[in-house]
Amino acid sequence: MGIIADNLHSIVTSLKNSITKLIVVTKTHDIESIMEVYSAGYKVFGENKVQELCDKYERMPKDIEWHMIGHLQRNKVKYITNFVSLIHTVDSIELLKEINKHAGKHNRIQNCLLQMYIAQEETKFGLTYDELTAILNDDSFATLKNIKIVGLMGMASNTSDKQQIMAEFKGLKQLFDKIKIQYFHDQDDFKELSMGMSGDYLLAMEAGSTMIRVGSAIFGNRNYQL
Numbered sequence: 001m002g003i004i005a006d007n008l009h010s011i012v013t014s015l016k017n018s019i020t021k022l023i024v025v026t027k028t029h030d031i032e033s034i035m036e037v038y039s040a041g042y043k044v045f046g047e048n049k050v051q052e053l054c055d056k057y058e059r060m061p062k063d064i065e066w067h068m069i070g071h072l073q074r075n076k077v078k079y080i081t082n083f084v085s086l087i088h089t090v091d092s093i094e095l096l097k098e099i100n101k102h103a104g105k106h107n108r109i110q111n112c113l114l115q116m117y118i119a120q121e122e123t124k125f126g127l128t129y130d131e132l133t134a135i136l137n138d139d140s141f142a143t144l145k146n147i148k149i150v151g152l153m154g155m156a157s158n159t160s161d162k163q164q165i166m167a168e169f170k171g172l173k174q175l176f177d178k179i180k181i182q183y184f185h186d187q188d189d190f191k192e193l194s195m196g197m198s199g200d201y202l203l204a205m206e207a208g209s210t211m212i213r214v215g216s217a218i219f220g221n222r223n224y225q226l
């Protein structure tokens, strides 16, 4: 086995007997490297840019489940709603309406996560609690028949302070439980909590993550110059 398949295997092994699923983050990596993961039997991939996502979708086998994990602009929604399995990064009612419109054109129901702001950094996207409830209480929300909210997503602070990261993940899990009771108690498919990356996925799993998004722990460090 090569190093990529080795890394994949050890992470998949650590997920055995847990509720957590792995999204292999393929951003910046070439198709040859990604095919090493595919050939090892793993087919759930995440990209953070629309153009790269569409390019890889077109060039790679069609049984791959693609996840959009990066910030999504409304004018780019139309390029991904025919194939993307889950959009992790919904952060406004306007974006939801746009996703609903384009998913409808393809007769699809687009699964989405609402992205929450949980970090102590200015640079991360996501909703505050008040913004989240404003979306869920919005009159138009219930009329969006071609979207389905299946959970929440969040990114912890980029810090070595494990206690802080754990507190952020646990806070998001508490919020998830509360929102589930208040808004989705009759919907079994509101069950996903997307949190955890290469540096913090073990903490995220401990806090109740159902989806970890892992790139560099599988492929090695990204080279953004490429």
Ligand SMILES: *Cc1c(COP(=O)(O)O)cnc(C)c1O
Binding pocket: 025, 027, 048, 069, 070, 196, 197, 198, 199, 213, 214, 215, 216, 217
């Ligand atoms: C790049 C990225 C990841 C994966 O990061 P790694 O540290 O390489 O595991 C996870 N989530 C999002 C939103 C990303 O952009």
